[in-house]
Amino acid sequence: MKRRLLVLFVIFAAALALALWLGNFLLREPGYVLIVRGRTELETSLAFLVLVLLAGAFALVLLTVLAGPLWQLLTPASWSHWRRRRAGSLRLQNGLLALAAGHWREAEEQLRAAANQTDWPLPALLAAAVAARQRGDGDAERYWLRNASDFPRGRLPAALLAARFALTDNNPTRARELLDAERPRHGDSPVLLQLLAEAYSRAGDWAAVCELIPTLRRLSLDANLDLRERRAWHARMRQAATQPGFTDAAQRRESLHRLWKKMPAELRHEPQLRAQYAGYLAQLEDGAGALKIVTGELDKRWDDGLPAVLEAINDVPPEQLLTRLERWLQERPGNQVLLLTAGRVALKAKLWGKARSFFETAAQSGSGTAMAELARLYDALGDEPRARDMLHRQLGVQRQQLPSLPLPERGRTSDV
Structure with missing residues (x-):
């Protein structure tokens, strides 16, 4: 359509320029024309005759340009194409x-x-691939995807x-x-990057x-992106701490330390990630480093x-750890996590009385784990009645967490 308008504009400009030139020429020399046919005579000026001829020529050209598309529209072939597209x-x-x-x-x-009847068959090809997949026909699925990929601008949708x-x-x-092959051309596609992640x-x-997250954050509004990033760094630290290629704790610890430095600053302040990092340091014989991280964060x-995390530290005197825990307990008396941890550290220090005191305080608050620890300690100390009583109390706590289900009456047996 634009091309036809351009042609019309050129023709009109040329005709106008020619008409102005001829008009100016003929006004100076109007001339004289006499047309005789039989007894009929037609007398006019040369200027008027030329203008009539130019106007007729212009009208003929204009009619030819405009009538061409109309004629094509009225031909049987055009109607056939329209019916084909409609179908x-x-x-x-x-x-x-x-x-x-x-x-x-x-x-x-x-x-x-x-797909054989439309000017843009790509949607039909992609939908046909979905239908073939649902039918379980892998060959047909690949056939439709291959055809969609060969279609102009169909490579990315087919790859996705x-x-x-x-x-x-x-x-x-x-x-x-599939996605890595398309990334150089379509690296700004959020859908491609999300699938790649x-x-x-x-x-x-x-x-x-982890390397992909910054680009995704710039291009995507995914609400779960922060969670995905935390999970990725969590798994990456686990890999660094447990990778089989390193033969001693020092190598794993150094790898973990380098990875921690690469982590974004805001993630290094996430409590779960700091606890994980400190726990790995404790397991890799860097209890002092783990204690420093824990105390620095909790302060x-x-x-x-x-x-x-302090429970996993074995290369720092347990008495030193216990001192720190008791200081926190003064600020937060009755905290079950602190009481349970303090009791276990006291066991490492072989301070049986302190351990029992911590476990008993936690058990009074309803901690089933503290009751189990206390039962084990009572049994080791030879106090079997208290051990059995504590196990019974623990069972009662756990029973409250069980779903309500029918049970046989006490003293009666049921068929198996």
């Missing part, structure tokens, strides 16, 4: 409705016909759909191959997930998940 649109609609209703075979047949299928089939390696997570490549803001 393709109806079949695409019917195919999508059948797909939504779960009629997979009917949907695929309708979509197959629509194939990657979703691969993730559904628990094949993150295949999904990663899912593929990395399924494959256990947490380093790749700023309290979190019940951190004191339990």
Whole structure:
């Protein structure tokens, strides 16, 4: 349409310029024209005759330019093309409705016909791949995806759909191959990056997930992005602390320390991640470092998940740990986490009386774990009646957490 308008504009400008030139020329020399046919004579000026001829020529050209599309529209071939597009649109609609209703075979047949009758068959090809997958026909699924990928601008949608299928089939390696191939051209697609992050997570490549998060945060409004980032760093620290290639604790500890420094600053202040890092340090024979992290964090803001890290510290005198725990207990008397941790550290220090006191205080608050620890301690001290009583109390606490279900009456037996 733009091309035709441009042609009309050029013709009009040329005709106007020629008319002005001829008009100026003929006004100076109007001339004389006499047309005789039989007894009929027509006398006029040359200027008027030239203007009439130019006007007729311009009208003929204009009619030719405008009548061409109209003539094409009225030809049988044009009507056939219109009917073909109309039929393709109806079949695409019917195919999508059948797909939504779960009629997979009917949907695929309708979509197959629509792909051959529409000017833009990509939606029909992708929907046909979904229908073939639901039918369990892998060959047909790959056929439709391949055709969609070959269509102009269809490579990315086909790759995204194939990657979703691969993730559904628990094949993150295949999904990663498909998405990595498209990332250089479509690295700003949030959908592609989210699927890629899912593929990395399924494959256990947490380093790749962490590297992808900043780009996702810039392009995506995913509300679960912060949770995904925390999970990725959590898993990445676990890998660093347990990787089989390192033969001693010092190597794992150094790897974990380097990873901790790479972590974003705001995540290093997450209580769960700090507790995990401190716990790994304690397990890797750096109890002093773990104690420093725990005390530094709890002096700023309290979190019940951190004191339990002290139970895993074996290379710091338990008396020193117990002193710190007792100081916190003075600020938070009755805190069950502190009481339970203090009791276990007291056991490491072989301070049986203190341990029993801590466990008894926690048990009075209803801690089933403290009751179990206390029963074990009573039994080790030879106080079997108290041990049995404490186990009975623990069972009562646990019984309250069980669902309400029918039970046989006491003293009666039931058929097995």
